[in-house]
Each structure stands twice: as C-alpha cells, then as structure tokens.
Amino acid sequence: xxxMTGYAYQENVTEAMTVSIEIKSYNSRFLDLSVxxxxxxxxxxxxxxxxxxxxxxxxxxxxxxxxxxxNASLQVTPDPEAARAYMGAVxxxxxxxxxxGEVPLSLxxxxxxxxxxxxxxxxxxxxxAIEPVLAAAFDEFEASRAAEGKALERDILExxxxxxxxxxxxxxxxxxxxxxxxxxxxxxxxxxxDGQVDEGRVLQExxxxxxxxxxxxxxxxxGAHLASLRKELAENPAPxxxxxxxxxxxxxxxxxxxxxxxxxxxGQAVIExxxxxxxIREQLRNIE
Numbered sequence: 001x002x003x004m005t006g007y008a009y010q011e012n013v014t015e016a017m018t019v020s021i022e023i024k025s026y027n028s029r030f031l032d033l034s035v036x037x038x039x040x041x042x043x044x045x046x047x048x049x050x051x052x053x054x055x056x057x058x059x060x061x062x063x064x065x066x067x068x069x070x071n072a073s074l075q076v077t078p079d080p081e082a083a084r085a086y087m088g089a090v091x092x093x094x095x096x097x098x099x100x101g102e103v104p105l106s107l108x109x110x111x112x113x114x115x116x117x118x119x120x121x122x123x124x125x126x127x128x129a130i131e132p133v134l135a136a137a138f139d140e141f142e143a144s145r146a147a148e149g150k151a152l153e154r155d156i157l158e159x160x161x162x163x164x165x166x167x168x169x170x171x172x173x174x175x176x177x178x179x180x181x182x183x184x185x186x187x188x189x190x191x192x193x194d195g196q197v198d199e200g201r202v203l204q205e206x207x208x209x210x211x212x213x214x215x216x217x218x219x220x221x222x223g224a225h226l227a228s229l230r231k232e233l234a235e236n237p238a239p240x241x242x243x244x245x246x247x248x249x250x251x252x253x254x255x256x257x258x259x260x261x262x263x264x265x266x267g268q269a270v271i272e273x274x275x276x277x278x279x280i281r282e283q284l285r286n287i288e
Contacts, residue, residue, distance in 0.1 A: 003148035008141035
C-alpha cells in the first residue's frame with residue numbers, strides 16, 4: 001500500500017552538466033501528471049511522461065527537471081534585415097523628436113529576431129544523463145510513499161478492528177433482543193387480557209417482530225465486507241478505488257442495523273462503527 005503524497009529530490013553533477021529532478025505528489029482520483037523541463041528538451045517530455053506513468057497509478061504529480069550545462073553548444077544566427085528594419089524605425093522616431101544622438105548598437109541587437117540562438121542538442125546524449133537520475137528520484141519517491149502508506153494501513157486496520165468489535169457486540173445482543181420482544185409482547189397481552197396470556201400468540205407476535213427487526217443478515221454481510229476490505233488491503237498494491245466501493249457496502253449494512261435497532265447498546269455501537277468507517281474513508285482518500 002502506498003500513499004498518494006510523496007516527495008523526492010535527486011541531483012547528479014558531472015564535469016559536463018548538472019541534472020536535478022524533483023517529484024511532488026498530492027491526492028487525486030486519477031493520475032494527473034505535470035512535467036516541467038527546459039524548453040530545449042521538449043522532445044524528451046514524452047519519455048518523461050511514459051516513465052512516470054509506469055511508476056505511478058494515481059495522484060496529482062509534479063515532475064520538475066533541471067539541466068545546467070557548463071559549456072552549452074549554441075548556434076547564433078544574425079538577421080541583418082531585421083536589424084536594418086529596427087534601425088530605420090528608431091532613426092525615424094529620432095528625426096521626429098529632433099534627437100541628434102547616436103543609436104546604441106546594443107539597442108538594436110536586443111530586439112527580437114535580430115539574433116537567433118539555437119541550442120545544439122542530441123536527445124539521446126541528454127537522456128543518457130537524465131535517466132539514471134530519474135530512476136533514483138522515483139526510487140526515493142516510492143520509498144517515501146510506501147513509508148507513509150504503512151502508517152495509513154496501520155490506522156485503517158485499527159478502524160476495521162473497531163467495526164469488527166461492534167459487529168461482534170451487535171451479534172451478541174440478538175438473543176437479548178428476542179427476549180426483550182417476547183417480554184414486551186407478553187406484557188402487552190397481559191394488560192389487554194387481564195393477565196391471561198396465550199403463549200402461542202406471544203411466540204407468534206415475537207416471531208413477527210423478529211422478522212421485521214432481525215439484523216442477522218446484516219451482521220453476516222457486514223462481516224463479509226470487512227473480510228473483503230482486509231483482503232484488499234493485504235493483497236492489492238493499489239487498493240484505493242476498490243476499497244472505496246467496499247466501504248459503501250459497509251456503510252449500507254451499518255445504516256440498516258441502525259434503522260432496525262431497538263436497543264440502546266446497539267445504537268451506541270452503530271455510532272462507533274460510523275465514526276470508525278468515516279476515519280477509514282478519510283484515510284483511503286490518501287491511498288493510491
């Protein structure tokens with residue numbers, strides 16, 4: 001189990017260049033990947049995305065790549081026509097304003113398009129330097145998510161155990177509930193019939209009440225859902241989505257038990273189960 005939140009930073013410095021990679025992630029229902037790299041390495045964005053997608057299934061992920069070269073290979077191309085056009089425009093403005101000073105060359109050179117620069121890049125050369133740093137960063141990133149995931153798993157399993165104890169308590173109260181129904185029916189019959197009680201009618205009415213308010217099926221289904229939740233947490237490396245569905249089923253059974261409840265102890269147990277389940281659902285929002 002892994003948390004969707006994590007952080008990693010890796011850097012490698014050589015004589016030719018420095019490569020650094022930072023990875024940050026937050027909660028998200030789906031994989032939302034943002035890749036930031038130098039504009040002149042845009043051709044590598046697809047590889048960065050493919051690699052990241054192979055290591056992450058869910059979460060909002062920010063991948064930041066920085067590359068600093070000590071001796072970058074640049075090709076600079078002048079555009080004299082653009083320079084003359086800028087010079088002509090500046091001179092026209094100078095004449096209009098009566099300005100007799102010289103136009104500095106730095107002003108013309110700094111205009112867009114006068115000097116065009118292009119970094120000479122070989123994608124394979126840069127990828128060979130980037131890939132090991134990328135792998136190390138994701139190893140660190142996965143380790144941080146796994147460590148937090150273990151803490152989340154411990155907390156979730158504690159909440160599951162709370163609900164299991166509630167289910168056991170509710171189950172133990174079923175015979176007591178039946179006895180309570182029988183006593184209530186007998187008391188009402190005694191009041192209506194001046195103390196003459198037909199045990200057959202008492203049993204019949206008690207059975208009818210048990211059919212209406214029985215929670216045996218809900219307890220069985222609740223136990224099955226809790227077992228499924230434990231199994232999913234133990235066996236699925238990315239249980240987030242499926243466990244959310246299981247929690248919906250658990251919530252349905254707990255609500256039904258609460259609606260059929262006729263005893264104060266069961267009512268209190270249902271409240272505890274709902275509190276534990278809400279904690280589970282909150283934690284599952286952090287799991288991949």
